[in-house]
Amino acid sequence: MLAFIAKNMGKPVCCVKPVSLMKLPGRYLAHQKTLPHLPIPPLQQTLDKYMLALKPLVSQEEWSHTNQLVEEFQTSGVGERLQKGLERRAKKTENWLSDWWLQTAYLEYRLPVTVHSSPGVVLPKQDFEDRQGQLRFAAKLIEGVLDFKSMIDNETLPVENLGGKPLCMNQYYQILSSCRIPGPKRDSVVNYSQAKKPPTHITVVHNFQFFELDVYHSDGTPLTADHIFNQLEKIWGTSLQTNKEPIGILTTNHRNSWAKAYNNLIRDKTNKESVRSIQKSIFTVCLDAPMPRVSDDHYKSRVAAQMLHGGGSRLNSGNRWFDKTLQFIVAEDGSCGLVYEHAPAEGPPIVALLDHVVEYTKKPDLVRSPMIPLPMPKKLRFNITPEIKNDIEKAKQNLNIMVHDLDIKVFVFNAFGKNFPKSQKLSPDAFIQVALQLAYYRMYGRACSTYESASLRMFRLGRTDTIRSASVHSLEFVQGMEDSGKKNQEKVDLLRKAVQAHRAYTDMAITGKAIDRHLLGLKLQAIEDLVSIPEIFMDTSYAIAMHFNLSTSQVPAKTDCVMCFGPVVPDGYGICYNPMEEHINFAVSAFNSCADTNAARMAHYLENTLLDLKQLIHHAPKSKL
Template sequence: MTKPTCLVKPVSLTKITGRYLVHQESLPKLPVPPLNQTCERYLSILEPIVDPEALKHTNRLVEEFQLPGGVGERLQKSLERRASRLPNWLSDWWLNTAYLDYRLPVVVHSSPGVVLPRLEFTDSQDQIRFTAKLIAGVLDFKSMVDNETLPVEYLHGKPLCMNQYYQILSSCRIPGIKKDSVVNHALSTDPPTHIIVVHKYQDGRALTENELYIQLEKIWNTFPQPNEEPIGILTSNHRDRWGKAYTNLLKDKTNMISVQEIQRSIFTVCLDAPMPQVSNEMYHTQAAVQMLHGGGSQWNSGNRWFDKTLQFIIGEDGTCGVIYEHAPAEGPPIVALIDHVVEYTKKSEMIYTPTVLHPMPRKLHFNITPEILKDIEEAKENMNTLANDLDVRVVVFCYFGKNVPKSYKMSPDAFIQMALQLAYYRLYKLYCATYESASLRMFRLGRTDTIRSASTDSAHFVQAMDDPAMQNPEKVRLLERAVRAHRAYTDMAIQGQAIDRHLLGLKLQAIEDSLAIPKIFMDTSYVKANHYKLSTSQVPAKTDCVMCFGPVVPDGYGVCYNPMETHINFAVSAFNSCADTNATRLASALQEALLDMRSLLDQTLKSKL
C-alpha cells in the first residue's frame, strides 16, 4: 500500500460558505407516524405471509398493544418526545442497529459493490492512465463537496437531505470488540490530502492528471512485489475477531501509523490482478464477485481495506467498479458520485506537460508478528469460505427496459417488483417478506425505510397470472391494481409514514426506557415479517452499471437492479449453503416473469387500440 503526495485542490473563491448547513436546517424533521395507523398497516402486510391462525394471535397482541393508557401509547409518547429534541429521532439508532452493532463481516453481508462498464486495456499503461483520470474525477467531485457547490437534489419538487454526500469521502469504519464506530476525517482540523493505492497486497498544490499518472507509474514500477502477507484481508473477518486483531495490530507503532494513514485517506484505489477468464455471458457475474469480495485470498480479497468507505477497483483485465462500506451512506449518493466520475473520465485524453518533480509515493509498512500472522490466516480461511458460499448472477435483460412499463403508464419500479413477486411464487408456491429500500432523504439526516412489496394486491395478481381459468383482462386489472398499491406504499414510505422504522423505534424506546420488550415484538409474526427472503433495491444510474449485494438471511436472496431505457441490469445473490436458493434460477424466473407480463399487456391492451 503506498501513499501519494497532496491531491486536494485549494478551496475555490466560489465557495458558498454555510450553504450546506442552511440547506440542512431548512429540511423538515422525520415524523413519528400515528400509532393506530402503523398497527393497522402492520396487520395488513402480514396477511400474505402469515397463516390465518398466527394472524389471529397477532391481532390480539396488536389490540392489546394499542389500548388507551397501554404500553404502546406510552412508548409512542416517549418516541414523540425524542423526535422533538433530536434532528432525526431515527438516524443514530439506525446507524447503530443496522451497521455498527452488526457483527457479521461487512464483506457480502453489508457492503454493496457496483459493476461499471468493462474497459479495454492494451497494457498496464492503459490501466494506470485510466486510474489517473478516475482519481482526478473523484477529486473534482470532492472539490464540489469542499466548496459546498453540490447541486441540491429534489424528489417530487421537494429538496433532499445532502448529508450523505459529506460523509463518503475521508471516512472509515473502525472495528471494535462488540461495536464499531465511523470516523469522518474530513471534519477534522487537519483534513487528509492523500489517497491510498493498494497494488499487489500505497503538502502543497494538487497534482494534475498527468502528475497522478506519473505517481501511479512509480507505484507500479517501484513496488512490483507484494507484501509478504495481505494485511487488508483482516478487514474481511467477523467484526469481533477483527476488533481483537485490530487492537493487537496497533500495539506496533509502525502498524499504527500505516493503519491511520489508510483510515484518514480520502478514498482507496485498488489496482487488481486479472481474474480467471470467463465467457462474455458470465463476465458481469464475475465482475460482481470481484467487487463484492475480490474472489478469495488467492485472487484479490487481500487487495482491499474493506472498512474504507469508498474503494475504486480497476483490474488489469479492464474490470472496473466500486465497493463501499455501507454505514455512512445509501446507494444513490454513491451512484451520483460514480456518474460524475465516469463522465469525467470520458473527457479528452491527458495532455502531457512538464511537471514538478514530486517525491516518491510512500510505501506503508507493517510488522507481522506470529500472532498477527495467525489472525491473517484465520481471515483468509473465513474469507475463502464466504467467497465460495456466495452465489451471484448478474443479468443484462435486453428485451425491454423502463420504456415498456412507462408506455402502459405503470411505474417501472413497481412493475419490476411485481415481476419479482411472480418469479418467487413460481419457484416456491408461497409469498415471503420482501424488503425494498425507500429513501427518507426528504427529511433531515434521513436514511431509509422499507417498502413492503409483498401485499394482498400482489398476491392476488400472482395467483391469477398462471390461473388458466382467469381471463386476460382480469389479470391485467389485478396487475394494474398491484402496481398502484406498490406505488402508493412507496409514496407513503418516502413521506415517513411506513411501518418498519416506526416499529423499530417503539422497540428501541422500550429498551431505552428499561421496559420489558412488548409481546408484539416477541411474536413469531414479527420475526417472520422481518425475515426478508427477498431483499431488494432499485439503484438507478445514468451509467450503464449495476449495484450488487448479498442476501440478508441465510435462505434468502439479494436483488438489485438499474432500469435503463431499453434494458435492465439485474444482480441476484444467494448462498450456496442453502439448498433451497439458487441465484441463476431466480434470475431466469425473473426474466420469464417480465416477458410474460409484457406479453399479457401487449395481447390485452394493444388489442383494444
C-alpha cells in the same frame, strides 16, 4: 439484531434532479435547516398497516393471534407510553431515527462487512488490457473523484429533489475521508474531512501493499492525471515483490474477530501509523491483478464477485481495506468498479459520484501536464508478528469459505427497459417489483417478506424505510396470473392494481409514513426504557415479517452499471437493478450453502416473468389499456 438491514440501500423512486449549481457560502447548512424533521406516524395507523402487511405472509391462525397481541399493546397503554417516549425523543433530536439506525443496522452488526453488508458496483469494462492502460484509467478516475470532491468542499454540489421537494445532502459529506473502525461489541465511523487539517492523500494498494499518495500540491491544487499516472507507476515499480502478507484480508473477518486482531495489530507503533494513514485517506484505489478468464456469459457475474469480495485470498481480496468507505477497483484486464462500506451512506450518493467520475474519464486531456519532480509515494509498512500472521491465516480461511458460498448472477434484460412500463402508464419500479413477486411465487408457491429500500432524504439526516412489496394486491395478482381460468383482461386489471398499490406504499414510505422504522423505534424505546420487550415483537409473525427472503433495491444510474449485494438471510436473495431506457441491469445473489436458493435460477424465472408480463399486456384488449 435486525441483521437484514445492514444491506439495503436507499433509492430515489424517480429520477433525482439537480436544482442549482450556484456557489453560496454555508449553503449546505442553510439548506439542511430548511428540511423538515422525520415525523412519527400515529400509532393506530402503523398497527393497522402492520396487520395488513402480515396478511400475505402468515396463516389465518397466526394472524388472529398477532391481532390479539396488537390489541393488548394498544389497550394496555404500553404502546401509547412508548409512542410518547418516541415523540419526546423527536423533539430533542435532529432526527429521532438516524443515530439508532446507524448503530442498529450497521455498527452493531457483527457479520463481516464483506458480502454481508458492503455493496459493490460493476462498471462497464474498459478497453485496456495492460498495465499502462490500467494506470492511465486509474489516474483519470482519481482526478475525476477529486473534481467531485471540489464540489463537496465548495458546497456547489447540486441540491437534489424528489417530486419537487429538496433532499438531505448530508450523505455526500460523509463518504470521503471516512472509515469504519472495529470495536469489540460495536464499531464506530470516523470522518476526517472536517478536521483542522483535512487529509490530502489517498491510499493506493497494489500486490497487497499499501501506499500513501498525496494528490494535492502544497498550494492546495490537485495533481493532474499525468502527475498521478507517474506516481502510480512508481507505486507499481516498488510493489512487485510478492512475498508480502495480505494485511487487508483482516478487514474481511467477523467484526468481533477483526476487533480483537485490530487491537493486536495497532499495538505496534509502525502498524498504528500505517492503519491511521489508510483510515484518514480521502479514498482508496485498488490496482488489481487481472481476473481469471471466463466466458462472456459469466464475465459480469465474476466481476460482481470481485467487487464484493475480491475473489479470495489467492486473488485480490488482500488488495482491499474493506472498512474504508470508498474503494475504487481497477484491474489490469479492464474490469473495474467499486465497493463501499455502507454505514455512512446509501447507494444514490455513491452512484451520483460514479456517474460524474465515469463521464470525467471520457474527457480527453487537451493539454499534457509538464513533468515536475514529485516525492516518492510513501509505502505503509507493517510489522507482522507470529500472532498477526495467525490472525491473517484465520481470516483467509473464513474469507475463502464466504467466497465459495456466494452465488451471484448479473444479467442484462434486453427485451425492454423502463420505457415500456412508462408507455403503459405504469411505474417502472413498481412493475419490476410485482414481477419479482411473481417470479418468487412461481419458484416457491408462496409469497415472502420483501424489502425494497425507500429513501427518507426528504427529511433532515434521513436514511431509509422499507417498501413492503409483498401485499394483499400483489398476492391476488400472482395467484390470478397462475389461474388458467382467468381471462387476460382480468389478469391485467390485477397487475395494474398491484402496481398501483406498490406505488402508493412507496409514496407513503418516502413521506415518512411506512411501518418498519416506526416499529423498530417502538422496540428500541422499550429497550431504552429498560422495560420488557412487548409481546408483539416476540411474536412469530414479527419474525416472519422481518425475515426478508427478498432484499431488493432499485439504484438507477446514468452509467450502464449495476450495484450488487449479498442476501440478508441465509435462505434469501439480494436483488439490485438499474432500469435503463431500453434494458434493465440486474444483479441476483444467493448462498450456495442453502439448497433452496439459486441465483441463476431466480434470474431465469425473473427474465421469463418479465417477458410474460409484456405478452400479457400486449394481448389484453387495447381499449382497456
